[in-house]
Amino acid sequence: MDAAADLTPLLSAVAGGDRIALRAIYERQSTRLFGVANAILRDRDAAADALQDAFLRIAHRAHQFDASRGAPEAWLAAIVRYAALDMARARGREIPSDDPALGDQPVEPEALERVSADAEGRRLRNCLATLEERNRRGIVLAFVHGLSHAQIAAKMELPLGTVKAWIRRGLLRLRECLT
Amino acid sequence: MIPASLTPEEREALAAEYVLGTLEAREAQAVAAALDSDAALAEAVAEWEARLAPLIALAPPEAPPPGLWDRIAAALDPTPTRAPAPAKRPWWAGLRDPWRMGAIGGTALAAGLAAFILLRPEPEPRLMTVLLSERDQPAWLVEADGGGLRLASVNPRPAPEGRALQLWALPQGATAPTSLGLIPAEGRINVAPTTIRPSPGMLIEITVEPPGGSPIGRPTGPILFIGRLSPAAGT
Structure with missing residues (x-):
């Protein structure tokens, strides 16, 4: 099944106000998207609130989706991430970050195998593998788990300024590598 | 900026x-x-x-809590999106306002009240609804309980003089409601599982009927309260 081919016409229908199409998107994507929100919030109630916010945003912004600029899955997930990040910020990011399953293991290049195996996924994986482990880990903790600079610094037992600089440097090297 | x-x-x-x-x-x-x-x-x-x-x-995929879509649909659209649609003119036609008030307000309120009311942990999300008065005040709490249904008055209020209050359930897809009995003066009633099995989306309503209940097995008087069973949030 080609999910992208499936979701794109559904998003156009949602842009025209079609609630059944929105529900079809929910049914196809809610497990994946709830996982995205819960990875950031680590609280199912908060993640449900974030997913609700996200679906309201999806309903109102579906007309902005442009299939020539990216996959519908990525567009949907970006909206969910921003909704979850807004909620994490509103809660002062007072979200447990001492979960032992949460990034205490180094993010080895092999651990990134779950990153999608398509061409973009492979390129990102290869580029992440060229970064120092601490940069790679900081980027994953922030992007996937919504940790702030301060939380990452606490987790890695490093000064805040150092972490900020490393992450920024890691991002710029990633961009060079992907260009 | x-x-x-x-x-x-x-x-x-x-x-x-x-x-x-x-x-x-x-x-x-x-x-x-x-x-x-x-x-x-x-x-x-x-x-x-x-x-x-x-x-x-x-991010590991994880199933969202049941009932989340209903919350999203209610937040998107203040009119009901999943009203049961029998072929014939429904018996509650003309009663749209109380329906809407009860079903949507009740769902939203149920989410808030659930945290206070449900003290015992439940393995499954408990089905419940809060029936609202015409002033949007919680009037009745309806909960699935022990396979059946339990109704309790939140703000006791007697039936109109010389009339009775009758409780009804309409499972999704059903065309006719089932009587769950008359509501006694103390405002509490337990309905056995043999009478009704609560299911998500089931409509619950209270109508005004002659003493002894509706003579025809269907509501004859106005609907005073109505709500829709949904899984309580946070369980």
């Missing part, structure tokens, strides 16, 4: 950290607000989204 004094490198870093999620609330809001009018910034953000998108796969 994004400061105009930022160098191109700083703007690029701002876009990257916005997408990464590490900006503070004020900075993130400023970037989000600027995206509509600042095409270059929007472009930089879109590029970073595309670069990092494959990482989304690292």
Whole structure:
């Protein structure tokens, strides 16, 4: 099944106000998207609130989706991430970050195998593998788990300024590598 | 506001950290607000989204709580989207306002009340609804209980003089409601599982009937309260 081919016409229908199409998107994507929100919030109630916010945003912004600029899955997930990040910020990011399953293991290049195996996924994986482990880990903790600079610094037992600089440097090297 | 004094490198870093999620609330809001009018910034953000998108796969998929879609639908649209649709003229036709008030208000309120009412942990989300008065005050709590249904008055209020209050349930897809019995003066009633098995989306309503109940097995009087069973949030 080609999910992208499936979701794109559904998003156009949602842009025209079609609630059944929105529900079809929910049914196809809610497990994946709830996982995205819960990875950031680590609280199912908060993640449900974030997913609700996200679906309201999806309903109102579906007309902005442009299939020539990216996959519908990525567009949907970006909206969910921003909704979850807004909620994490509103809660002062007072979200447990001492979960032992949460990034205490180094993010080895092999651990990134779950990153999608398509061409973009492979390129990102290869580029992440060229970064120092601490940069790679900081980027994953922030992007996937919504940790702030301060939380990452606490987790890695490093000064805040150092972490900020490393992450920024890691991002710029990633961009060079992907260009 | 994004400061105009930022160098191109700083703007690029701002876009990257916005997408990464590490900006503070004020900075993130400023970037989000600027995206509509600042095409270059929007472009930089879109590029970073595309670069990092494959990482989304690292979040383990997890099923959302049941009932979340109903909450989304209710938040999107203040009119009911899943009203049962029998072929014939429904018996509750003409009673749209109480229906809407009870079904939607009740669902939203149920989410809030559930935290206070449900003290015992339940392995499954408990089905419940709160029936509201015409002033949107909680009037009755209806909960699935022990396979059956339990109704309790929150704000006791007697039946109109010389009349009775009768409780009804309409499972989704059914065309006729089932009588759950007359509501006694003390405002509590337990309905055995043999009479009704609570199911998500089931409509619950209270009508005014002659003493002894409706003579025809269907509601004859006005609906005073109505709500729809849904899984309680947070369980």
